[in-house]
Amino acid sequence: MGNESAESRTGLAVDLGGTSVKVGVVDSDGAVLAQEQIPTQTYEGPERVLERVAEAAIEAREAVGGQPVAVGIGAPGLVDVRRGIGRFLPNLGKEWAGFPIGDFLQARLGCPARLLNDVRTATLGELTFGHGKGRVGLTMAFFALGTGIGGGVVVDGRLRLGPDGAAGELGHMVVEPDGRRCGCGNSGCLEAYASAPALTGEGCRLLHSGQAPILYDIVGGDPGKIDPKTMSEAAKAGDKAVREAIEWAAGYLAIGVGNVVVALHPELIVLGGGMAGIGDLLFDVVRERVQRLDALVPMENVRIEPSALGDRAGLLGAGALALHGLEGQDD
Numbered sequence: 455m456g457n458e459s460a461e462s463r464t465g466l467a468v469d470l471g472g473t474s475v476k477v478g479v480v481d482s483d484g485a486v487l488a489q490e491q492i493p494t495q496t497y498e499g500p501e502r503v504l505e506r507v508a509e510a511a512i513e514a515r516e517a518v519g520g521q522p523v524a525v526g527i528g529a530p531g532l533v534d535v536r537r538g539i540g541r542f543l544p545n546l547g548k549e550w551a552g553f554p555i556g557d558f559l560q561a562r563l564g565c566p567a568r569l570l571n572d573v574r575t576a577t578l579g580e581l582t583f584g585h586g587k588g589r590v591g592l593t594m595a596f597f598a599l600g601t602g603i604g605g606g607v608v609v610d611g612r613l614r615l616g617p618d619g620a621a622g623e624l625g626h627m628v629v630e631p632d633g634r635r636c637g638c639g640n641s642g643c644l645e646a647y648a649s650a651p652a653l654t655g656e657g658c659r660l661l662h663s664g665q666a667p668i669l670y671d672i673v674g675g676d677p678g679k680i681d682p683k684t685m686s687e688a689a690k691a692g693d694k695a696v697r698e699a700i701e702w703a704a705g706y707l708a709i710g711v712g713n714v715v716v717a718l719h720p721e722l723i724v725l726g727g728g729m730a731g732i733g734d735l736l737f738d739v740v741r742e743r744v745q746r747l748d749a750l751v752p753m754e755n756v757r758i759e760p761s762a763l764g765d766r767a768g769l770l771g772a773g774a775l776a777l778h779g780l781e782g783q784d785d
């Protein structure tokens with residue numbers, strides 16, 4: 455009987471994004487038992503948005519039955535992990551700064567709420583249910599290569615959050631002195647070179663200057679359809695300039711990954727997000743460049759892999775956060 459109740463442990467998971475919110479029920483094996491997706495509609499403000507999130511969570515909970523042990527929430531930006539309060543969430547809006555996201559959902563859902571940055575949450579998902587599953591004491595880093603570049607760092611099996619939950623902003627390592635301006639206010643950040651908009655911006659330039667004829671055909675001349683995937687297709691089909699643009703971005707990513715490798719000697723680096731969809735063209739460059747560090751940091755046990763969970767990493771991470779919390783992690 456004790457076994458049965460252990461097997462039926464579930465957590466509510468909320469992956470809060472600027473455009474949409476995924477809500478689900480996750481069990482201790484990492485299965486998503488129910489899932490809903492709703493538009494965020496940030497203009498409504500935190501109270502109304504979270505009211506709808508709670509409604510969706512209640513629906514998902516009723517579809518599965520039973521009482522989840524907690525709700526885990528991944529939010530896009532800086533949050534106060536201890537108090538469950540939003541701090542700087544630019545994709546959601548100013549009103550979210552100081553809003554008690556955790557308390558609000560705890561009151562609506564009748565279970566404890568735990569709040570974490572969204573990419574740190576995805577890192578926890580990868581650690582618990584993805585490549586890190588069952589690997590005790592793993593050291594890993596997660597690069598979320600999307601609109602921006604988020605990150606998460608696990609040291610000796612524990613998500614490293616730092617005193618304010620801000621540790622792991624891997625997209626803002628400087629990879630080019632006095633380089634491009636970044637959204638964070640600094641210059642030369644990895645995000646300014648290897649995020650999806652940085653690459654697709656270059657794709658648009660090549661399209662307009664006539665240097666990407668195959669890409670032009672693939673997107674039907676519509677620059678709005680240029681994304682890492684269509685660029686990867688074009689490069690593989692023979693667009694030389696597009697291939698060089700991808701390799702150029704991958705070269706910067708390799709600098710960022712290499713920096714993490716020399717700092718931590720992790721067993722695992724996970725590259726997730728839309729840019730990872732480029733596939734071998736990206737991974738080959740990163741693996742080959744980082745391999746050059748071998749004399750310094752033996753590379754035979756360092757794997758550089760795409761996410762095992764894909765776009766479910768955030769939701770599953772929120773489930774892991776609900777189920778296991780950050781046990782013994784608040785240092």
Ligand SMILES: [Zn+2]
Nearest residue numbers: 626636638643
């Ligand atoms: Zn930056």
